[in-house]
Amino acid sequence: MNGHEILPYLIIIPLFGAFSMPIVNLLGRKAREAWAVIITGATLAVGSALFYSVWENGILVYTLGAKSPLGQANFPIRIVWEVDLFGAIMVLMVTLVGFLAVVYSLGYMKHDTGLDKYYTLIIILELGMLGIAITGDLFNFYVFLEIMSIASYALVAFRNDTWEGIEAGIKYMFVGSIASSFILLGIALLYGQYGTLTMSYLAVKLAQNPTVTAKVALALFIAGLLFKSGASPVHMWLADAHPAAPSSISAMLSGLVIKIGGIYALTRILFSIYGHSVSMKTVGWVIIIFACITLIVGNAMAVIQNDMKRLLAYSSVGQIGYILLGLGIGLAAYGSQTGEIAMAGAIYHTFNHALMKALLSLIAGVVIHQLGTRDLNELSGLAKTMPKTTFAFLIGAAAIIGMPPLNGFASKWLIYESSAIFNPILGAIAIIGTAFCTAAYVKVLYTFFGRPNERVMKARDPEGSMLWPIIILAVAIVVMGLFPWQISDKVMIPAVKALENQLAYISAVLGGA
């Protein structure tokens, strides 16, 4: 199928699903749940078709409102959507995890009220993330970023009868709104200076005339997007938001939101807009410094947690550190083979971590749902009564540490290898981070395999709608782990090549004009 024809349906289907949810809701509970599953399933189908099309044919450009982005002038006047392989990987990741999270919610959320709003919001969250991944327009990017952020504020505080939901929601909302306004300010500065909002045309204008304004705008973008990705000095909202949110939502927050809204957007802006207009080395080292702090702080804080979901939240911060490290080295060693491998590792790890952290969060949700506690001190001996869940957790934990037969190994290996070549100190820091990470997960597993606690004896494995998403994710992790280098060579390295080829990104829109 032609990717060009299906790209708009990536936005149309979730929008249609979200807008019709209040009407479908009138038909009752079953209709609403079926509707949410159908909509996200259809989005997954479109997302996979789009990924295949982009992988086959390269960059895809779609103009809203006409055939060509150029008007009668020779510069783009319309909103364009531009999907390269990196964007397509993100689309596949979002639609897959989004679908599984919705299926999981059928069982997990059934004791809550106000579920019509819940399903509307979760579809809107997915819509916002898809929009960020496909857009080629800076203001369009901001709008989708806000759609994503506002939906996630509302979803974090969804259980508004618990104190922690409200507290985390308020914290996340205040911090996130400030971060968003930084990004808006950066966009306003760029628009005032260069008079365009199309990413590719802006890249041309920037290369012709690099100004101080552009650097100020870049600083604002980096600050705002590091906030959104939960990098270290500003990770505190994340550690509160993830435990407080329903588990299906924390799977989407940890797995997707911090990567699309943070890592993807940062990569897109740095590679595709700023490209060669600023010193890549300087920017790369700025990112590397934050990455090292994030690595150590996130993983070290994970070790001392007693709350299962808080541990997973800090572990997400730590893994974001790896991705940022890969991104930073990819920038600092731009154009060399080391940089390419580091960037491939970062993209690969983004995808892998989305799967593993979604799996682990969903399992944490199962444990909370069955036992009503997140305290690791009360969870000993879970392996006796919930064997399937524990086994899936074992797979997820081994993958996140980076055990060889699983998918986390290849992506982390690429990052270790490139960081050791680039600068041995960075390699050592990455290893220390992994040591902490291992300690944290071994601690959880040790608890699970310990002597059964009275509370645990009554627990059972969950029902099908909650178990199947977990099984699918675990199988995906294992299967991806069997072909690590094939995936790396066929998908991740070409994605990096496409990302570094800024000229192709620009000329896909401007078409030689």
Add this chain to the structure above:
Amino acid sequence: MGLIVKTSARAIIPLIGIFGAYIVMHGHLTPGGGFQGGATIAGAGILFLVAFGLDEMRKHYNKNLYSALEGIGGLAFLGAAMLGMGVAFFYNTLWHNGPFFNGKPGTLLSAGFLPIMNLAVGLKVFTGLVSALTAIALYRRWKS
């Protein structure tokens, strides 16, 4: 509220509503549009809530109806955007090939799908704001 407020609200609410509808309908000709007009009409709803009180509002407000209307507003917007899918998403086919809304620029029936989108946004904003404000007004009690 007192008698004077209620009586003047009776007189003013239709005026605000008509003015808001005017802003929505002339969105493609004069300043304003769906959001501004919708917010103006919502102002009429809020004046009703404030002047006549929560009990009266409860009789006239139907949650399902308002959220369904909000959804319909969104769907109408999306539908208008999809009319020209043969060329592109958001392609203004009504303006380029008719059959209606393709009059002379400056007249009411011009600008293709824009009047439809303004009506849709106006409906969505009005129902959304009234629902939000009513929900806040209905919020349980002062103390827990």
